[in-house]
Amino acid sequence: MKKAMILVLIMLLAVPSIVLAGGASESAAKTVKVGFIGPMTGDNANYGVLCNQAVKLAFDEINAAGGIDGIQIELITEDSEGTVEKGLSSIEKLSSSDKIVALVGPVFTGVSFAVGERCQDEGLVMITPSATHKDITAIGNCVFRTVASDGLQGEVAGTYFAQELGYKNIAVLYAKNDYSQGLYEGMKASFEACGGKVSVVETCQVGDKDFKTQLTKIKAASPDAIYIPDYTAEMAQILEQASQLGMKIPFISGDGFSNPDIYNLAGDFCNGVVYIGPTQVEQSTAYVDFVNKYDATYGVKPDSFATNAYDAAYIVAQALKSTYEATGKFERAAVRDAVAATKDFAGVAGMINFAENGDLVACQGVYRVNGTVPEYLGAYTVENGQLKKVN
Amino acid sequence: MGSVSEFFQHFLNGLTLGGIYALIALGYTMVYGILKFINFAHGDILMVGAYIGLFIFDFLRGDKPLSAWWFVAFMIAMLCSMVFCGLLGMFIEKVAYKPLRKATRLAPLLSAIGVSFVLSNLAAWLFGTQSRKLEYPFDNTPIVIGSGSNAVSITPHQILILVASALMMLILKLFVDKSRMGKAMRATSLDQDTAKLMGIKSDHVISLTFAIGSALAACGGMLIALDFKVYATMGTMVGLKAFVAAVVGGIGNISGAMLGGLLLGLLETFGVALLGIPQGYKDAIAFGVLILILLFKPDGLLGKNEKEKV
Numbered sequence: 001m002k003k004a005m006i007l008v009l010i011m012l013l014a015v016p017s018i019v020l021a022g023g024a025s026e027s028a029a030k031t032v033k034v035g036f037i038g039p040m041t042g043d044n045a046n047y048g049v050l051c052n053q054a055v056k057l058a059f060d061e062i063n064a065a066g067g068i069d070g071i072q073i074e075l076i077t078e079d080s081e082g083t084v085e086k087g088l089s090s091i092e093k094l095s096s097s098d099k100i101v102a103l104v105g106p107v108f109t110g111v112s113f114a115v116g117e118r119c120q121d122e123g124l125v126m127i128t129p130s131a132t133h134k135d136i137t138a139i140g141n142c143v144f145r146t147v148a149s150d151g152l153q154g155e156v157a158g159t160y161f162a163q164e165l166g167y168k169n170i171a172v173l174y175a176k177n178d179y180s181q182g183l184y185e186g187m188k189a190s191f192e193a194c195g196g197k198v199s200v201v202e203t204c205q206v207g208d209k210d211f212k213t214q215l216t217k218i219k220a221a222s223p224d225a226i227y228i229p230d231y232t233a234e235m236a237q238i239l240e241q242a243s244q245l246g247m248k249i250p251f252i253s254g255d256g257f258s259n260p261d262i263y264n265l266a267g268d269f270c271n272g273v274v275y276i277g278p279t280q281v282e283q284s285t286a287y288v289d290f291v292n293k294y295d296a297t298y299g300v301k302p303d304s305f306a307t308n309a310y311d312a313a314y315i316v317a318q319a320l321k322s323t324y325e326a327t328g329k330f331e332r333a334a335v336r337d338a339v340a341a342t343k344d345f346a347g348v349a350g351m352i353n354f355a356e357n358g359d360l361v362a363c364q365g366v367y368r369v370n371g372t373v374p375e376y377l378g379a380y381t382v383e384n385g386q387l388k389k390v391n
Numbered sequence: 392m393g394s395v396s397e398f399f400q401h402f403l404n405g406l407t408l409g410g411i412y413a414l415i416a417l418g419y420t421m422v423y424g425i426l427k428f429i430n431f432a433h434g435d436i437l438m439v440g441a442y443i444g445l446f447i448f449d450f451l452r453g454d455k456p457l458s459a460w461w462f463v464a465f466m467i468a469m470l471c472s473m474v475f476c477g478l479l480g481m482f483i484e485k486v487a488y489k490p491l492r493k494a495t496r497l498a499p500l501l502s503a504i505g506v507s508f509v510l511s512n513l514a515a516w517l518f519g520t521q522s523r524k525l526e527y528p529f530d531n532t533p534i535v536i537g538s539g540s541n542a543v544s545i546t547p548h549q550i551l552i553l554v555a556s557a558l559m560m561l562i563l564k565l566f567v568d569k570s571r572m573g574k575a576m577r578a579t580s581l582d583q584d585t586a587k588l589m590g591i592k593s594d595h596v597i598s599l600t601f602a603i604g605s606a607l608a609a610c611g612g613m614l615i616a617l618d619f620k621v622y623a624t625m626g627t628m629v630g631l632k633a634f635v636a637a638v639v640g641g642i643g644n645i646s647g648a649m650l651g652g653l654l655l656g657l658l659e660t661f662g663v664a665l666l667g668i669p670q671g672y673k674d675a676i677a678f679g680v681l682i683l684i685l686l687f688k689p690d691g692l693l694g695k696n697e698k699e700k701v
Contacts (some may be wrong), residue, residue: 009622022575115561207628209619209620210404210408210618210619212408213404213664216397216400216664220394233620243547244533245533246542247534261521264523264524265522
């Protein structure tokens, strides 16, 4: 009896809202709804709150300037608490009852995987400012991101080694964890696509101290270079012990090498190492303006994900505008296509373009260590399998 | 596994890795030989020794460039570290093990594991969790034999490890077998109560055993730290391996510890190099060997029957 009552109550509450929402989108709407999902409470609330504030700031600016041809953007924020369960109920509400036309978020990779599937099913475009796992955009054509994919580093690495350094055959010594193995696999795919060969693959565990066995095996194969996408403690041991074994083969590495602790541990053994790491962001005036405005509004400075979220919000607004001007309404499929068509968008974090799969076309920095000082060789990206120097 | 030189290089790698295990296994086996008690905190005393040595060495050498003074400073640091750890070992014995001497056999074992955690957490808290580099007090340029792809190399440090462990084994053996104190140790080992009746101060003997064992750990810790760096958990895995080495060689037997250490080092190296077992799994080899040896020869390779252990 009680259950039946509750059911009736729910229906009474739900029906009008559906009717209202449906009615709103059909008539000449005065607002257009965009959703946000992120951890707003709980241990990781700082990530969600910073991003949410950035999106809010962007939409407030756009609305103050007249919105989308007079139509205001309404931001609806849902709290995922950083969990998949909450994330799923959030997207359920946003998509079915709020009838949003685009989503900024989710903030976390795990939640993004789950929410991305739902968005794909609903044909709803989603732009995450912070989920870096390389497979996020593989969910489908509705999923985009304004943050660089983890897969990019490996791709730039392999292409750079083959096309810029001219290596034909390299050895790899990676640690058995997601990070190290992911970089190795990404590097291998692009290196072999460029005609190179990974001739020896050796592994280790994080925490290992003795690498002489692997290095002796690698030495016997005499590769052009050795790729070590590991953490500082392991890389320091590897570099020192390679020298103890009298090895002269050059070492190449990943962003783990950008941690300055490596120079305390390995000192001069770092000399000559080439590694792929983060780019050096140029502090554009747009970026400085954004940081100042954000700071003035919220009393804190945005992190890099919040900066990405701000750009994502503007990309959504731009897509809404072009959709509305072309069709006179906000259809999800049309909005998605408009997001996909984003070209050379001047964001505060830099120029934004999306690749075919929805990944941010980003670049990676390349460094060469002179003595114990890394020298910046420039920013690189890969287009159609070809290495391209940016700026 | 290609050339002869590669084989020889693997052999050298394995031998020196084994030397490291042997160096630590000596301390384990000595304490066990006297007390029939496995001091699981041994690896952590080794860590403390490495830290103490690092601080004294860095203080003594200051900004001076590498010279003979560095070696002298290193020796002074090692001596201080050995004395400190010897005292620490005696203190730990008095506080954590002696009150449990009449308790069940498991109680001091658990107490030792507790001490191990206390020491490593304390170090992480006081000194942080990052690795620190202990500089070589000598020129560690590898000695290369042969040339080109046939070259085989060994560093002065690797030679030092091998020489140090052999030397220590010898001194320890002579001390236990020939000296008066060694005789008292052996007597205490055979029967504590009877030894007491014969006028041996067995409490002193036990204290001394811990002092020597811990001093050995400090010395080993510093020698290992040159290659493996100094950090709070540096004694854990290497201590466990050394324990395996001691058991393989016959725990309580000083020559056995040396043999077990070298054997384990070679097995790990050649397990990977010859059998093609991925390096990531080499620890499984060490512990697999332990199980096999215990199945077929529960007393270890050089283990004699129960009563004569020392």
